[in-house]
Amino acid sequence: MFKALLVEKTDSGTSASVQELDESRLPEGDVTVAVEHSTLNYKDGLCIGPGGGLVRTYPHVPGIDFAGTVEASDDARFAPGDKVILTGWGVGERHWGGYAQKARVSADWLVPLPEGMTTRQAMALGTAGFTAMMAIRALEAQGLTQGELPVLVTGASGGVGSVAVALLSRAGHKVAAVTGRPEQEGYLRSLGATEIVAREELAEVTRKPLEHERWAAAVDNVGGAMLARLLGQVVAGGSVAAIGLAGGAEVPMKVTPFLLRGINLLGINSVYVPVDERRAIWARLAADMDMALLEEISVSATLADLPRLGAEILKGQVRGRVVVDVNG
Structure with a gap:
């Protein structure tokens, strides 16, 4: 079992709540990740709330970003214990995303966490x-x-x-x-x-x-x-x-x-970027970003905070970066 922010839809609209889910409900994929951190984007606000045409099927787990540790892998590129990042590829929109303690995705969508960067810093970015x-x-x-x-x-x-x-x-x-x-x-x-x-x-x-x-x-x-x-x-x-x-x-x-x-x-379209370019972008971020300043402009949140924060980001009321501790 794992915790996730599940968005459900009825005739009266959508609602989001933190629920305990069985791992068997995870979507298809060749890598299972124990998620440590996610973050909040405008798209996430839409997926938590009205959908914005991004979510195709319900119930749904939003979260277009996540970083964590590989738990199981059927792909030779990743092994249990590897630290990884995911952004883009329709995850959190068409595919269950990072607002959960576990995620299952295609290995093609993952990149290794850069040396010296923590999963929290990766999601502050x-x-x-x-x-x-x-x-x-x-x-x-x-x-x-x-x-x-x-x-x-x-x-x-x-x-x-x-x-x-x-x-x-x-x-x-x-x-x-x-x-x-x-x-x-x-x-x-x-x-x-x-x-x-x-x-x-x-x-x-x-x-x-x-x-x-x-x-x-x-x-x-x-x-x-x-x-x-x-x-x-x-x-x-x-x-x-x-x-x-x-x-x-x-x-x-x-x-x-x-x-x-x-x-x-x-x-600029960040969703479908080739993996080699993704690695180069993350390496540049690890080298160029002032991590102390990044911490200063970031605030922490939990899964339970996301329905409120999702509504606020759609109103332009969120400043800087929100780091979601999915285990908090």
């Missing part, structure tokens, strides 16, 4: 940190180097934004952090932001296809009108890594920034 590093690597591949102009991060106090600000700052970049909550200024500066930009400055649609060049590059978690606006403010030849759509999927803009300034719009 989780998909958010993984995605932030993907965005930074994509910007670097397009030529981003340290310079006079700052790199803009929208949705900066959220999970991806927080880690992106910290990583960019530690790499020597000036960082401009966008937030709609003035009370978060101290928090964002503690991460390394050198400039705070009020969300209202970028939320308004402008008729000007090009504006003053303000940003060397950008990591955008918002989409919508804000993405349209910042594309017209990026330096010629610069790039924007698009991660989220909290501000909407429609981008009201002209193609002028691409044609007259050669701006690159880079789409």
Whole structure:
């Protein structure tokens, strides 16, 4: 038997509760993992609550991330006792996920825990940190180097934004952090932001296809009108890594920034990343992230806390990172 957050659906809607389940209920897979930690993402909030079209069948165990120890394996790549990480691959959406003390998954979806990193640190990063590093690597591949102009991060106090600000700052970049909550200024500066930009400055649609060049590059978690606006403010030849759509999927803009300034719009999808690239991203996170700072921006939670936290993250009320101790 093991504990899990089980989401059930009836005609009146969904409900989530911590239950004791028999191991026979685990889905198919060739590796069984004793989960130690998971984390909380926007997708998790949807899967705990309304589903958002992500969950196909109920009852369901959410949790798109987890880290733990291999308990049993039918695959030669992993042996009992190995420490592993899982992010992506539809786990926690189509496949039972990490909000449980046990998980059974395909070996193809797992990567080894980097040397020197704990499972708690791995989940303090989780998909958010993984995605932030993907965005930074994509910007670097397009030529981003340290310079006079700052790199803009929208949705900066959220999970991806927080880690992106910290990583960019530690790499020597000036960082401009966008937030709609003035009370978060101290928090964002503690991460390394050198400039705070009020969300209202970028939320308004402008008729000007090009504006003053303000940003060397950008990591955008918002989409919508804000993405349209910042594309017209990026330096010629610069790039924007698009991660989220909290501000909407429609981008009201002209193609002028691409044609007259050669701006690159880079789409970031962390779900189906090849295993070799996953290993490289995790190795870079282990080397580049300030783990003491990561601990400072992380809060602890248990399985029982998740229904409340899932609702809060959908309302934009969760700051930084949440680490879920599934055995707590």
